[in-house]
Amino acid sequence: MSELALLLSGGMDSIALAWALKPSLAITIDYGQMPAAGEIRAAAAVCTSLGIRHRIVRADCTEVGSGDLIGRSADPLAPSSEWWPYRNQLLITLAASAAIQEGLTRLAFGAVSTDGSHVDGRSEFFQALNQVLGLQEGRLTVETPAIEQTTVEFCRRVQVPFDILAWSHSCHAAEYACGNCRGCNKHRQCMRELGYGDY
Secondary structure, X not given: OEEEEXXXXXXXXXXXXXXXXXXXXXXXXXXXOOOHHHHHHHHHHHHHHHOOEEEEEXXXXXXXXXXXXXXXXXXXXXXXXXXXXXXXXXXXXXXXXXXXXXXXXXEEOOOOHHHHHOHHHOHHHHHHHHHHHHOOOOOOEEEOOOOOXXXXXXXXXXXXXXXXXXXXOOOOOOOOOOOOOHHHHHHHHHHHHOOOOOO
């Protein structure tokens, strides 16, 4: 196994990364989001299947949440209904703190090309964040191995098997898939493109 930590949300992108990278540690963050229990369940199942050590970090950030992920109206600045202000920065900060405690200085993050609709899903964001992290003790770096590909392209490239990908939880609104949010719609479309029908 690599000396690498992975921020494992339990979604398709991070599960495909878990399969491809086999990190020494996977970190799942419960920051108060509505689907937290479903994400943790999916991440734990994948870690058990792949023999990856799993750590859950809990930090109640519900007071600053907005949109589908917290069950509130979207913020007026939101580019989409699931937008949570500075979410990727928050998650990376929490995961980086846990990784440093474990003696790890590399953190993989499951950004894909279609995440560019959010500023914090773009290459320039991760480059800037790495500069900030590099100024601090620990000097952790964030890696985004799938950022040039879509979810479907990356899943095909790494050949993640169905029995691993099937654990994924992409819903933005609930512990169990609501079937209607942007996350569920993306999950359904990706599974169709990968040849799994409406799984």
